[in-house]
Amino acid sequence: xxxxxxxxxxxxxxxxxxxxxxxxxxxxxxxxxxxxxxxxxxxxxxxxxxxxxxxxxxxxxxxxxxxxxxxxxxxxxxxxxxxxxxxxxxxxxxxxxxxxxxxxxxxxxxxxxxxxxxxxxxxxxxxxxxxxxxxxxxxxxxxxxxxxxxxxxxxxxxxxxxxxxxxxxxxxxxxxxxxxxxxxxxxxxxxxxxxxxxxxxxxxxxxxxxxxxxxxxxxxxxxxxxxxxxxxxxxxxxxxxxxxxxxxxxxxxxxxxxxxxxxxxxxxxxxxxxxxxxxxxxxxxxxxxxxxxxxxxxxxxxxxxxxxxxxxxxxxxxxxxxxxxxxxxxxxxxxxxxxxxxxxxxxxxxxxxxxxxxxxxxxxxxxxxxxxxxxxxxxxxxxxxxxxxxxxxxxxxxxxxxxxxxxxxxxxxxxxxxxxxxxxxxxxxxxxxxxxxxx
Ligand code: SUG
Numbered sequence: 476x477x478x479x480x481x482x483x484x485x486x487x488x489x490x491x492x493x494x495x496x497x498x499x500x501x502x503x504x505x506x507x508x509x510x511x512x513x514x515x516x517x518x519x520x521x522x523x524x525x526x527x528x529x530x531x532x533x534x535x536x537x538x539x540x541x542x543x544x545x546x547x548x549x550x551x552x553x554x555x556x557x558x559x560x561x562x563x564x565x566x567x568x569x570x571x572x573x574x575x576x577x578x579x580x581x582x583x584x585x586x587x588x589x590x591x592x593x594x595x596x597x598x599x600x601x602x603x604x605x606x607x608x609x610x611x612x613x614x615x616x617x618x619x620x621x622x623x624x625x626x627x628x629x630x631x632x633x634x635x636x637x638x639x640x641x642x643x644x645x646x647x648x649x650x651x652x653x654x655x656x657x658x659x660x661x662x663x664x665x666x667x668x669x670x671x672x673x674x675x676x677x678x679x680x681x682x683x684x685x686x687x688x689x690x691x692x693x694x695x696x697x698x699x700x701x702x703x704x705x706x707x708x709x710x711x712x713x714x715x716x717x718x719x720x721x722x723x724x725x726x727x728x729x730x731x732x733x734x735x736x737x738x739x740x741x742x743x744x745x746x747x748x749x750x751x752x753x754x755x756x757x758x759x760x761x762x763x764x765x766x767x768x769x770x771x772x773x774x775x776x777x778x779x780x781x782x783x784x785x786x787x788x789x790x791x792x793x794x795x796x797x798x799x800x801x802x803x804x805x806x807x808x809x810x811x812x813x814x815x816x817x818x819x820x821x822x823x824x825x826x827x828x829x830x831x832x833x834x835x836x837x838x839x840x841x842x843x844x845x846x847x848x849x850x851x852x853x854x855x856x857x858x859x860x861x862x863x864x865x866x867x868x869x870x871x872x873x874x875x876x877x878x879x880x881x882x883x884x885x886x887x888x889x890x891x892x893x894x895x896x897x898x899x900x901x902x903x904x905x906x907x908x909x910x911x912x913x914x
Contacts, residue, residue, distance in 0.1 A: 476593060476846050477846065477847065478591060478593065478844045478845065478846060479533050479844070479845055479846075479847075479850055480532070480533070480784070480785070480842050480843070480844045480845075481533045481534070481535055481842070481843040481844070481845055481850065481853065482524075482527055482532055482533065482534050482535065482782070482784075482840045482841075482842060482843075483535045483536075483537050483583055483586075483627070483840060483841040483842075483843055483857075484520060484523070484524050484527075484534065484535070484536060484537060484583060484839050484840045484841075485520070485537045485539070485580060485581035485582060485583040485586070485839055485840075485841075486517065486520060486521070486536050486537060486538055486539050486581070486867070486900075487513070487516045487517040487519075487520045487539065487578060487581040487828070487829065487839075488513075488517075488539030488540065488542060488578035488580065488581060488893070489513050489517075489539070489542075489578070489874060489875045489876065489889070489892065489893045489896060490513065490542040490543065490576045490577070490578050490879065490884070490889060490893060491511050491512075491513040491516045491517070491578040491581070491828065491832075491879070492511045492513075492573070492576065492577070492578070492879045492881070492883075492884065493506040493507060493508065493509040493510075493511050493831060493832060494507060494508075494570075494573035494574070494576075494577060494612075494881065495507025495508065496573065496574060496577060496579075496610060496611075496612045497610055497720065497832075497833060498684060498685070499683075499684030499685055499687075499715070499718065499720045500718065500720045500832075500833040501718040501774055501775075501833070502830060502831055502832060502833035503832050503833045506831045506832065508881055509831070510878050510879065510880045511828065511831075511878065511879045511880075512828055512877060512878055512879075513578070513828075513875045513876050513877075513878075513879055514871055514872065514875035514876065514877050515828055515877075516578075516828030516829060517871040517875055518868060518871055518872075519824075519825055519826050519827065519828055519829070520581065520826065520829065520839060521864060521867055521868055521871065522824075522825075523793070523824050523826055523836060523839065524536065524859055524864070525859075525861075525864050526793070526822065526824060527782065527784065527793060527840075528859045528864075530784060530786045530791060530793075531786050531787055532784050532786065533850065533858075533859075534858070534859035535627070535843075535853065535857045535858050535859060536857045536858075536859065536863075536867070536904070537580075537583050537586065537623060537627070537841070537857070538623060538857075538897065538900055538901070538904065538906065538909070539578060539580060539581065539897070540578075540580040540616060540619045540620075541619075541890075541893060541894060541897055541910050541911070541912060542575065542576050542577065542578060542890070542893060543561065543572065543575045543576040543884065543889070543890050544575040544576075544615055545557050545560050545561065545575070545890065546911060547575045547615050548560050548561075548563075548564050548571070548572075548575055551571075553567075557887060557890065557891075558887045561885055561887055561890070562885065564885075565884070565885035569881070569884075572884050572885060573612070573881065573884060574611050574612035574615075575612070575615065576884045576889075577612040577613075579612055579613050579616065579832075580616050580619070580620065581829065581834065581839060582652075582829075582834045582838040582839060583838075583839065583840055583841040584650065584651050584652040584721075584723055584837055584838045584839070584840060584841055585605050585607060585613070585649050585650045585651070585652050585721070585838070586604060586605065586616075586620045586624070586650055586651075586841050587602045587603055587604045587605055587620060587624060587650050587651065587841060588601075588602075588603050588605065588648075588650050588651050588654050588696045588700070589601065589602055589651060589841065589842065589843050589844070590665070590700040590701075590702055591656070591663075591844035591845070591846075592633070592846065592849065593663070593846070594656070594663050594665065594702055594703060594704070595635075595700055595701045595702060595703075596701035596703065597635070597701055599632075599633060599634060599635040600628070600633060600634050600635065600843070600844075600845065600849055601635045601637065601699065601700035601701070602624050602628065602634065602635070602636050602637065603637040603638075603639065603640070603648070603650075603696050603699055603700070604616075604617040604620040604621045604624065604637075604638075604639045604650075605617065605620075605639065605648045605649050605650030606639040606640050606641075606642045606646065606647070606648050606692075607648070607649060607650075608642040608643070608644075608646070608647050608648070609647050609649070609685050609687040610687075614642065617639040619909075619910070619911075621636065621638070621639070622909050623909060624636060626854060626906045626907065626909050627853060627854050627857050627906075628843075628849075628852070628853060628854075629852070629854060630852045633848070633849050633852055634849070634852075635700075637699050637700075640692050640695055640696070644673055644689075645673040645674065645689060645691050645692075646673075646689060646691060646692045646695065647673075647685075647686070647687050647688055647689050647692055648688060648689075648692040648693075648695075648696065649687045649688045649721055650841075651841055651842065652721035652722060652723040652838065653667065653668045653669065653688045653693065653721060653722045653723070654666070654667055654668070654693075654696075655668075655722075655726070655727070655728040655733070656728075656842075656844070657728050657729075657730065657731065657732075657733060657750065657754060657758070658730050658731065658754075659730070659731045659754045659755055659757035659758055660755070660757060661753065661754050661755040661757070662704060662753070662754070663704060664704050664705070664706055664750060664753045664754055665697065665702050665704065665705045665706070666705075666706050666707075666708065666728070666733075666746075666750070667693035667694075667696070667697060667705060667706070667707050667708070668688070668693070668707075668708050668709070668710055668722035668726075668740075669686070669688045669689055669690040669692070669693045669707065669708075669709055669710065670685075670686025670687060670688050670689070670709070670710050670712070670715055671686035671689055671690070671709075671712075672689070672690045672691070672709075673689040673690070673691050674691060675690075678709070679709070679712045679741055680712055681712040681713075681715040681716045682712070682716055683716045684715050684716055684718075684720065685715075685720075686710070686712070686715055687720060687721065688710075688721075688722075690707065690709070693707055694707070704753060706746070706749050706750060706753065708740050708741070708742070708746045709740065709741040709742070710722055710725075710739065710740060710741070711738050711739060711740055711741055712741070713738070713770075714736075714738055714739060714770055717770045717771060717774060718770075718771070718774040719739070719770065719773075719774060720833070721838075722739070723779065723780055723837050723838065724773065724774060724777065724779060724780055725738075725739040725770070725773055725779050726739050726779055727779050727780070727781060727782075727783050727837060728783065729783040729784065729785060729790060730785060730790070730817075731754065731757045731758055731759050731817065732759045732760075732761065732783065732790060732817050732818070733750070733758075733759070733760045733761070734761050734763070734779060734783065734811075735760065735761070735762055735763070735779070736762070736763050736765070736768070736770065736773055736779065737762050737763065737764050737765055738765055738770050743762070747760055747762075759816070759817055761811060761816070761818075763778075763807055767803065767806075767807055768803055768804060768807055772801065772803060772804060773804075775797070775801070776795070776797050776798040776801045776804040777794075777795045777797060777798060777830065777835035778794065778798040778801075778804045778807060778808065780795065780835030780836060780837045780838060781793055781794035781795070781798065781821070781835070781836055781837060782836050782837050782840060783818075788819050788820065789817060789818070789819035789820075790817045790818045790819065791818070791819060791820045791821070791822065792808065792811075792818060792820070792821040792822070793821075793822050793824060793836050794808065794821050794822065794823050794824070794836065795823070795824065795826060795830055795835045795836055796823045796824060796825050796827070797827075797830060798823065799821075799823035800823075808821045809821075824836060826839065854904075854905065854906060855905065856903070856904035856905030856906060857904050857906070866903060867903075870896070870899065870900065870903065873896075874892060874893075874895070874896035874899070875896075876889070876892075894910075894912055897910055898913065901913065
């Protein structure tokens with residue numbers, strides 16, 4: 476059956492800022508305290524969606540979460556009116572204020588893991604919102620993510636919505652950033668990549684930075700979704716310690732092609748032979764050697780955080796401009812295109828505002844493979860069109876601050892404006908009441 480891969484991009488929220496919240500994510504920590512440009516960030520994201528749509532790809536929009544999340548501050552005992560709560564948080568614990576203000580839900584590759592109906596035993600499309608338990612600013616996302624996914628994919632006879640995995644060290648789950656679906660005429664294989672075995676201390680684990688995804692959670696999601704054909708592989712702990720906090724920083728795959736760095740996995744040869752066996756001769760791994768590009772260069776340029784999309788011409792890469800501006804990274808891409816292989820073109824886009832927090836083109840999208848019936852049941856207002864693009868650009872220009880510095884997060888008008896902006900957005904997208912302040 477024909478599957479269309481819908482790209483569900485996170486619309487970057489009005490509080491986008493640089494708070495250095497993600498130890499282990501080099502871009503996030505190195506831009507801590509910088510002045511951000513929320514309006515530009517959101518426009519860059521919208522323009523990426525427009526570009527991907529221009530390639531003939533189905534594109535949709537995932538609304539931002541409401542920030543600052545004052546309910547979280549209240550749940551921690553910071554009480555009073557909204558303005559009192561913000562002022563107290565600013566005074567007592569600025570880091571906490573930054574955490575509840577982050578626009579991190581923009582990176583929808585971490586929103587959930589998705590399994591298409593043709594690969595699930597019960598024949599439904601499965602969604603499990605990631606619990607993102609490793610970082611506090613992200614661990615407050617899953618409830619809203621679940622509400623949004625329900626609103627976008629409402630028909631439960633077609634779409635199965637699971638609760639996030641229970642949140643303890645054992646079940647750290649970061650969603651689709653650590654999951655790749657590969658397909659050849661031999662069938663589909665789901666590759667789950669994890670950073671550590673939480674229940675087996677004798678297995679390798681990173682020394683400095685957290686392994687955000689565990690083997691136990693990857694297994695649990697595969698079980699929940701009833702996936703028929705799976706492969707599990709461990710990330711190289713040294714890569715995590717060099718800044719590869721998610722597998723999508725070091726590898727990306729679509730259909731028969733897996734682009735990966737030779738240092739991405741603990742046991743790359745074993746992984747490749749398992750995939751070869753399941754996917755047959757068509758399987759095409761393209762392995763980048765450390766001589767061609769070091770792990771540090773991969774982290775800096777986000778070459779592997781390109782979107783690899785199937786178009787009428789073949790497979791095309793949508794890469795961050797940082798990968799194009801770096802001679803060694805560009806030469807890796809040009810070699811892929813020059814050989815008469817499956818990749819036919821690369822397009823370099825500017826998503827710099829997101830990149831500075833460690834989020835490239837592939838972080839900003841969740842892939843949702845759907846058959847025609849399922850696609851027809853997606854809430855129509857979130858599907859991309861030229862008109863919607865124009866309306867959303869004007870909406871951003873109307874509501875978003877041009878710049879934000881750390882001190883601006885305590886300004887009560889920021890949250891009030893965001894609330895009005897999101898109210899207007901839900902009406903525009905026909906989503907009904909989806910935010911706690913609307914319920
Ligand atoms: O979780 N950065 C995000 C980046 C997520 C990228 N996603 C994928 N690789 N799929 C993170 O580390 C930084 C926020 C700050 O520092 O202000 C942040 O959350």
